[in-house]
Amino acid sequence: MSATNTAGAIDPSATLAVRARGVRKVFGSGALAYEALRGVDFDVAQGEFMMLVGPSGSGKTTLLSILGCVLTATAGEVSLFGERIDTRKERDLPLIRRALVGFVFQGHNLIASLSAVDNVRLVLEARGTPRRQSRAEAEELLARVGLADKRWNRPGELSGGQRQRVAIARAVAGAPPLVLADEPTAALDAHAGLEATELLLEVCRERGSTVVVVTHDNRIYHLADRIVHIEDGHIIDAPQETP
Amino acid sequence: MNAPDVQARLRAARGGRLTRGFATTILAVRMMLFDKAKFIGTVLGVVFAVVLANQQLGILFGLLQKNTMLVDNAGADLWIVPPNTTSAAPGQRMSTQLLYQAQQTPGIARASALVMAGTSIAKPGGGSEAITLIGVDLETMLGGPWNIVAGDRANLRHVDTLFFEDAQRDKFGGINLWSVREVGGYRVRVGGFTWGLQPFGPPYTFASLDTARTLVGMPTDQLNFVLVTLAPGADRAAVIAALRTAIPTADVISREDFHSLIVRNLLKDQLGVSFGTSTSFGLIIGFIIVALSMFSSVIDNLREFGTLKAIGLTNLDLTRMLMVQSVLYAAIGSLIGLGLVGFMAAGISSANLAVIVPHWLVLLTPCVMTGLCMLASLLALRRVRKLEPGMVFR
Numbered sequence: 099m100s101a102t103n104t105a106g107a108i109d110p111s112a113t114l115a116v117r118a119r120g121v122r123k124v125f126g127s128g129a130l131a132y133e134a135l136r137g138v139d140f141d142v143a144q145g146e147f148m149m150l151v152g153p154s155g156s157g158k159t160t161l162l163s164i165l166g167c168v169l170t171a172t173a174g175e176v177s178l179f180g181e182r183i184d185t186r187k188e189r190d191l192p193l194i195r196r197a198l199v200g201f202v203f204q205g206h207n208l209i210a211s212l213s214a215v216d217n218v219r220l221v222l223e224a225r226g227t228p229r230r231q232s233r234a235e236a237e238e239l240l241a242r243v244g245l246a247d248k249r250w251n252r253p254g255e256l257s258g259g260q261r262q263r264v265a266i267a268r269a270v271a272g273a274p275p276l277v278l279a280d281e282p283t284a285a286l287d288a289h290a291g292l293e294a295t296e297l298l299l300e301v302c303r304e305r306g307s308t309v310v311v312v313t314h315d316n317r318i319y320h321l322a323d324r325i326v327h328i329e330d331g332h333i334i335d336a337p338q339e340t341p
Numbered sequence: 342m343n344a345p346d347v348q349a350r351l352r353a354a355r356g357g358r359l360t361r362g363f364a365t366t367i368l369a370v371r372m373m374l375f376d377k378a379k380f381i382g383t384v385l386g387v388v389f390a391v392v393l394a395n396q397q398l399g400i401l402f403g404l405l406q407k408n409t410m411l412v413d414n415a416g417a418d419l420w421i422v423p424p425n426t427t428s429a430a431p432g433q434r435m436s437t438q439l440l441y442q443a444q445q446t447p448g449i450a451r452a453s454a455l456v457m458a459g460t461s462i463a464k465p466g467g468g469s470e471a472i473t474l475i476g477v478d479l480e481t482m483l484g485g486p487w488n489i490v491a492g493d494r495a496n497l498r499h500v501d502t503l504f505f506e507d508a509q510r511d512k513f514g515g516i517n518l519w520s521v522r523e524v525g526g527y528r529v530r531v532g533g534f535t536w537g538l539q540p541f542g543p544p545y546t547f548a549s550l551d552t553a554r555t556l557v558g559m560p561t562d563q564l565n566f567v568l569v570t571l572a573p574g575a576d577r578a579a580v581i582a583a584l585r586t587a588i589p590t591a592d593v594i595s596r597e598d599f600h601s602l603i604v605r606n607l608l609k610d611q612l613g614v615s616f617g618t619s620t621s622f623g624l625i626i627g628f629i630i631v632a633l634s635m636f637s638s639v640i641d642n643l644r645e646f647g648t649l650k651a652i653g654l655t656n657l658d659l660t661r662m663l664m665v666q667s668v669l670y671a672a673i674g675s676l677i678g679l680g681l682v683g684f685m686a687a688g689i690s691s692a693n694l695a696v697i698v699p700h701w702l703v704l705l706t707p708c709v710m711t712g713l714c715m716l717a718s719l720l721a722l723r724r725v726r727k728l729e730p731g732m733v734f735r
């Protein structure tokens with residue numbers, strides 16, 4: 099599966115999961131201004147499991163944030179599934195996040211006061227799943243990530259790997275078409291990191307979700323459908339050193 | 342790969358407001374209860390404000406009541422008082438002529454004289470104690486003793502018999518029913534006791550009109566106040582107007598107006614300022630405690646709030662969460678605080694000082710506290726609203 103699969107479509111932008119053109123992001127202003135993204139063109143095909151890699155400070159997180167509608171680009175066009183998001187008003191962005199995007203963070207970022215089930219339920223209900231369905235769905239998801247017996251535990255009572263599995267369940271709750279993960283394995287050991295990424299890949303495949311994973315971790319590169327390199331705010335075709 | 346129906350997903354996410362509202366409400370409660378120390382601290386802030394404000398107001402109302410109790414309990418609908426009167430206390434005397442003029446005014450059921458004068462009771466071991474002697478028309482008993490704890494009102498028919506304040510029995514030299522004492526140089530007997538009738542000045546002591554006049558040396562054609570009751574169905578405003586025309590030399594005032602006149606005069610100077618200060622102090626301290634602990638709770642959980650934003654909760658959702666917490670803090674704090682106030686009021690109250698927490702204050706307290714907590718949450722709210730959802734990737 100790759101972006102070229104959709105080349106024959108009448109409106110190519112309608113069938114791409116992510117389409118970014120000339121995306122620029124400037125942080126700060128005046129003498130302190132820093133251009134983190136310098137004209138990024140970036141496509142992700144639907145259903146693709148893609149990895150975004152690059153040196154520290156190259157703009158990976160910035161790009162992912164813009165795709166996830168938690169940050170707005172300074173310039174450029176961004177569409178998710180054919181829906182322009184760069185032209186949207188800031189106050190529409192939460193709606194787009196609820197409708198289209200699931201997140202896995204570097205730290206698990208679970209709500210400490212909620213059990214695993216309630217963490218997942220919260221996202222389901224935010225996406226519009228009625229309360230009477232959300233509990234069964236959340237329990238099912240946790241069973242899917244292998245945490246059936248820990249589902250009533252709070253994050254504080256789970257191991258790092260278990261927390262990240264809850265976070266994966268939460269990210270795919272309500273089957274968002276786009277799942278974004280920023281260094282999901284950074285806090286885990288090699289084995290747990292690989293397992294977590296495999297799990298993310300599987301549950302997203304099952305749901306048909308498109309995935310972009312930002313990572314430094316070359317032990318998981320082999321899971322990617324495609325790897326995109328970014329350096330100094332540019333997408334580059336030929337990386338300096340192959341992974 | 343089938344394209345997801347983006348429009349349908351947007352529609353679903355846009356709807357479900359009720360579900361989201363409910364989910365965030367529960368979340369707000371869970372987050373609030375999770376950090377127990379902070380929860381208790383915030384509740385204590387509200388409790389502090391409730392207790393201090395209510396206690397201060399309760400004492401203030403108790404003090405005001407000391408000054409208005411005669412007007413409230415005299416049983417008169419209207420009072421005819423000397424010009425420029427601001428309290429129901431001994432003062433300028435008026436002619437009994439006014440009484441007869443009042444009695445002839447249509448719309449009046451009864452009008453009777455009230456005599457009020459300061460004098461003193463001699464103690465057996467020497468020395469004396471000041472009293473406020475009230476002479477009452479025994480036919481109407483308007484202005485007469487109330488809260489009677491011993492003795493029969495009819496005892497006042499004996500020319501030498503007085504009703505004293507029960508709480509002053511020791512102070513007056515250990516008086517009992519039918520004890521003999523001396524007031525204004527005359528030998529008198531104790532015919533009964535009242536409880537709690539202690540104004541700002543010396544305690545109320547009751548006698549018949551004639552006895553009172555004799556004891557303080559007031560001529561029989563003088564009085565201090567005329568107390569009036571309205572005939573059933575009489576138009577109060579019309580009667581007041583008629584009395585004012587008939588008696589231009591005195592003021593005619595309804596019981597309610599006299600009550601507020603006294604209260605206003607007391608609040609105007611020291612009482613209002615000092616109790617206003619202490620009540621506001623309680624509210625301000627409570628406000629600061631609630632504001633700081635809610636703010637610090639948001640700071641502690643900044644990452645969680647960022648996560649909530651990232652998963653698509655709106656500023657409105659988060660505002661609602663903080664408001665839910667504010668209302669709960671106010672409700673729980675008010676409940677505990679009012680319980681403590683009730684406890685304390687019962688403990689502090691004596692014949693000398695009633696701590697009065699009226700029903701409206703009990704109802705008003707949670708409302709004021711809700712407002713206070715909501716206001717206090719604004720600092721936290723500002724922080725939450727300004728929070729960038731992108732911070733979750735940092």
Ligand SMILES: Nc1ncnc2c1ncn2[C@@H]1O[C@H](COP(=O)(O)OP(=O)(O)OP(=O)(O)O)[C@@H](O)[C@H]1O
Nearest residue numbers: 125126132134152153154155156157158159160161
């Ligand atoms: N809010 C911000 N304000 C100012 N500069 C920022 C901000 N966020 C990011 N930057 C800058 O933008 C550049 C790209 O940052 P970004 O976080 O996207 O890098 P990254 O590729 O994710 O790096 P890492 O691998 O270390 O996470 C960096 O030089 C960073 O200092």
Ligand SMILES: [Mg+2]
Nearest residue numbers: 158159160280
């Ligand atoms: Mg990064």
